[in-house]
Amino acid sequence: MKYLITGLGNIGDEYANTRHNIGFVVADALAQDAKVSFDSDRLASVAKFRLKGHQVTIIKPTTYMNLSGKAVRYWMQQENIPVENILIVTDDVDLPPGSLRMRPKGSGGSHNGMNSVIEVLGSNEFPRLRFGIGSNYPRGMQIDYVLGRWTKEEEKLFIDRVPMAVEMIKTFVLSGVANAMNSYNNK
Numbered sequence: 001m002k003y004l005i006t007g008l009g010n011i012g013d014e015y016a017n018t019r020h021n022i023g024f025v026v027a028d029a030l031a032q033d034a035k036v037s038f039d040s041d042r043l044a045s046v047a048k049f050r051l052k053g054h055q056v057t058i059i060k061p062t063t064y065m066n067l068s069g070k071a072v073r074y075w076m077q078q079e080n081i082p083v084e085n086i087l088i089v090t091d092d093v094d095l096p097p098g099s100l101r102m103r104p105k106g107s108g109g110s111h112n113g114m115n116s117v118i119e120v121l122g123s124n125e126f127p128r129l130r131f132g133i134g135s136n137y138p139r140g141m142q143i144d145y146v147l148g149r150w151t152k153e154e155e156k157l158f159i160d161r162v163p164m165a166v167e168m169i170k171t172f173v174l175s176g177v178a179n180a181m182n183s184y185n186n187k
Helices: 019-034 066-080 111-120 142-146 152-175 178-182
Strands: 001-007 039-040 044-051 054-061 086-092 100-103 128-131
Touching: 001 019, 001 066, 001 152, 019 054, 019 128, 019 142, 019 152, 039 100, 039 178, 044 066, 054 066, 066 086, 066 111, 086 100, 086 111, 086 152, 086 178, 100 152, 100 178, 128 152, 152 178
Parallel strands: 001 054, 001 086, 086 128
Antiparallel strands: 039 044, 044 054, 100 128
């Protein structure tokens, strides 16, 4: 079985440690857990490893957030991975900071990266892991908020939750989205 784990974010130092890049942080932690590193490749930084007989490809798109779907489609086709075996890891302003929710499908809401994946794949029938960043911003300031750097309190909270996100991803690979949801959602 093959799996594609995509951490959404924006490339470049100016986006490091911003709320919108939590998908990259989780992807980096997963690669570190698997003791693999990323290499630059077409449309993404890519790392590969095996987990109990399952081939896992991790990507961090280099297309910038709003074009993430191009990288997801390319690597799905390149590695011949079915849509139900992809997992998109993304920030979510609709969840409290640090909360983790896995879902088997759904809309992209106001998230341009997720909407790009849905548009390019022509489907929203793929699993996603949403990492809550909260919505502590004034009306009309969402872009500034998501592209803003973590506060000290958020940094501690987010970093403390990243290992659970990695465990959720490994559970998804080994026993499916339903088991990952049942084991970790709302914890």
